[in-house]
Amino acid sequence: MNDPLDLRNLPSAPPPADLWPSIEAALDKPSRRRAPRYLSMAVAASLVLAVVAAQFLDVARTPGTSKAAANPELQQARAASARLERVLRAQRDGVLDATSIESLAWMEQELGWLDVQLADRPSEAGLWRQRTNLLAEMASEYQRNNWQSDLQLASY
Amino acid sequence: MNKNAFDQSLDALCLKRLAKNCRRTQEQVYRSYVDAAWRLALRLTGCEAGAWDAVQEGFVRAFRQAGKLRDGNAFGFWLRRIIVNQAMDVHRVRGRESAEPPPESITNAPDPAWLDLETVLSGLGAHDRMVLWLHDAEGMTHDEIASLAGKTVSWSKTRLSRTRARVREALNREPNSSLRKVSNE
Numbered sequence: 001m002n003d004p005l006d007l008r009n010l011p012s013a014p015p016p017a018d019l020w021p022s023i024e025a026a027l028d029k030p031s032r033r034r035a036p037r038y039l040s041m042a043v044a045a046s047l048v049l050a051v052v053a054a055q056f057l058d059v060a061r062t063p064g065t066s067k068a069a070a071n072p073e074l075q076q077a078r079a080a081s082a083r084l085e086r087v088l089r090a091q092r093d094g095v096l097d098a099t100s101i102e103s104l105a106w107m108e109q110e111l112g113w114l115d116v117q118l119a120d121r122p123s124e125a126g127l128w129r130q131r132t133n134l135l136a137e138m139a140s141e142y143q144r145n146n147w148q149s150d151l152q153l154a155s156y
Numbered sequence: 157m158n159k160n161a162f163d164q165s166l167d168a169l170c171l172k173r174l175a176k177n178c179r180r181t182q183e184q185v186y187r188s189y190v191d192a193a194w195r196l197a198l199r200l201t202g203c204e205a206g207a208w209d210a211v212q213e214g215f216v217r218a219f220r221q222a223g224k225l226r227d228g229n230a231f232g233f234w235l236r237r238i239i240v241n242q243a244m245d246v247h248r249v250r251g252r253e254s255a256e257p258p259p260e261s262i263t264n265a266p267d268p269a270w271l272d273l274e275t276v277l278s279g280l281g282a283h284d285r286m287v288l289w290l291h292d293a294e295g296m297t298h299d300e301i302a303s304l305a306g307k308t309v310s311w312s313k314t315r316l317s318r319t320r321a322r323v324r325e326a327l328n329r330e331p332n333s334s335l336r337k338v339s340n341e
Contacts, residue, residue, distance in 0.1 A: 005323060007293035010273060013204075015194035019211060020186055026216045027182070101224055102237040106306055 077128035084135035091142035161192035166228035175223035200243035210242035247282040
């Protein structure tokens with residue numbers, strides 16, 4: 001019973017005839033809609049980096065007094081997140097396959113949202129855990145691709 | 157249209173031309189996939205304006221990034237993912253999960269039973285409609301849907317079964333529904 005509602009046969013109106021000209025026009029100019037999103041993600045990412053740096057400095061200067069020092073789980077999650085960031089920085093230049101491009105784009109977007117939330121609540125361990133899991137997933141996706149690229153290159 | 161148009165693949169030459177931004181190739185590729193892309197976007201966004209945005213942005217993004225793609229067989233699958241992401245972006249921009257009921261019918265079917273189903277679909281939340289449509293109409297697996305939505309397989313399964321139940325229940329309330337028997341199977 002895969003399709004009890006018969007959705008496959010539900011008729012739809014055809015695509016509008018003037019859709020292609022609008023795509024052509026959009027292809028002829030630089031992407032304006034995307035820019036603000038990447039810009040806001042970059043701003044959010046730099047903001048969170050600043051927050052993380054400030055927290056680390058805080059921890060280093062006054063051990064035992066900050067929330068992070070009082071919460072080893074939070075400290076661990078932040079350290080793991082920073083480690084994974086370093087790994088990802090090295091991986092981001094690789095060649096990707098179709099599935100990975102989209103799923104990584106999706107994950108980058110999710111990361112942006114998490115960073116925005118973290119900018120508001122930098123001491124929330126749950127958010128840091130989510131961030132670490134997401135970064136780990138991204139790193140393994142990049143790793144999988146690099147492994148496939150290496151294999152492909154080796155076969156030539 | 158039983159075979160999904162997204163299953164078509166591109167040959168290596170076509171992919172190379174896309175990477176070089178060849179406008180004629182872009183148009184040919186657009187013509188091959190637009191019916192499927194439009195139908196998908198229309199169903200996920202629930203309105204023509206949203207579908208327009210999703211399809212336009214989807215093709216623009218796919219053509220701009222075609223140079224990164226190394227396997228032409230994956231183009232359709234990739235394009236579908238982009239369109240789904242764009243359609244879900246439309247909902248995010250709207251700032252809530254449920255789409256506005258479409259101001260006009262997005263079907264061209266005169267059969268009132270289809271109109272009932274259409275009404276019920278347009279009343280679903282964006283994620284419910286996405287899971288239902290991708291699984292039951294596009295034939296995607298729970299694994300694929302989960303990876304696309306960044307969720308777990310059990311999230312997709314639960315959502316699908318709950319949504320199907322809600323659709324069946326709603327169809328049973330609709331006066332014209334000749335789909336009642338089918339939906340209760």
